């Protein structure tokens with residue numbers, strides 16, 4: 001299946017410039033939003049620098065209390081575990097900015113995965129407006145695995161792209177770690193989808209996906225295309241090294 005996906009691609013020389021660009025996109029979208037802004041954050045290691053940068057440089061430049069914080073996925077571990085996306089976000093951002101606890105919607109990785117997937121789906125349903133009969137995030141931040149996964153939708157679990165549920169349980173193909181993840185239809189229903197990808201180790205997967213090379217149909221991230229919203233790729237020059245002209 002070949003599909004055309006319209007997206008904005010921005011390539012940066014440094015993580016600082018990329019982080020600043022993300023912050024400015026967030027500020028622009030926040031200012032255009034009259035109600036609270038429903039933001040789903042990414043986990044993994046890439047966002048860690050961005051969260052630190054935001055905490056250090058955008059303490060007062062962003063109206064943090066206007067944001068409802070969600071996560072695109074979570075590892076099924078306690079929030080005290082170093083594997084926890086919530087812990088990484090709390091340590092690097094949430095503990096350093098002025099944000100109401102009531103606006104933080106943590107995926108409870110310590111709970112039974114199947115019941116927490118249902119619980120978090122209900123929390124999303126209760127707090128987000130609907131569009132196309134699905135909850136609509138204002139912005140979803142995504143990372144990209146070297147195997148083409150995004151959130152916790154892995155290449156051997158492509159059905160999660162079209163799953164009827166809002167959140168579902170995924171299993172990391174190598175570590176067998178259980179994860180809770182937003183499903184593809186909810187991700188694609190977001191007003192803004194922002195991929196953040198850095199490092200030379202991501203250059204092949206970035207090139208395969210952005211240039212829709214033949215094997216890209218095997219990668220979940222290839223199927224992230226907003227129904228109505230914007231798709232923005234923020235990548236550093238290392239991750240862009242195989243793209244034409246770089």
Ligand code: 6PG
Nearest residue numbers: 043044045046143144145150151
């Ligand atoms: C997670 C993330 C996952 C991540 C990619 C890239 O929970 O790990 O949501 O989708 O974004 O695996 O991870 P890095 O940024 O660590 O390369």
